[in-house]
Amino acid sequence: MASYNDLVNIPTFEKRKEEFLQERGEVTFYCRDCQKNVEAIRLNPNKYLYECPLCKGKNISIGTESSVKEVYSRKR
Numbered sequence: 798m799a800s801y802n803d804l805v806n807i808p809t810f811e812k813r814k815e816e817f818l819q820e821r822g823e824v825t826f827y828c829r830d831c832q833k834n835v836e837a838i839r840l841n842p843n844k845y846l847y848e849c850p851l852c853k854g855k856n857i858s859i860g861t862e863s864s865v866k867e868v869y870s871r872k873r
Contacts, residue, residue, distance in 0.1 A: 822862030827869060830854035834865065 826837035828849040837847035837857045847857040858865060 824859065825862050825865055827858045827860070827865045828852065828854055829856040829858060829869075832869070834862075 825834050826847060827833070828835045828837070828851065831849055831852050831854065833851065835849050835851060835857075838850055840846040840848055840855075845859070846855065847859075848855055849857060858868075860868070
């Protein structure tokens, strides 16, 4: 499973400094195609490309359990 420290090198973080609050939950993967939290498969160890084990889709979001719930519960 990925940790917060694995994510800080993602280009979208840019130079923002984020303070990680443990109560937001563990890092999780969310399949935007299935609309479920999944144990995504990393396709390339050198890139942040993931695949959903359920639908084989590649529209995977990464975030804390809390942030994924906040963002994707609004879109339903």
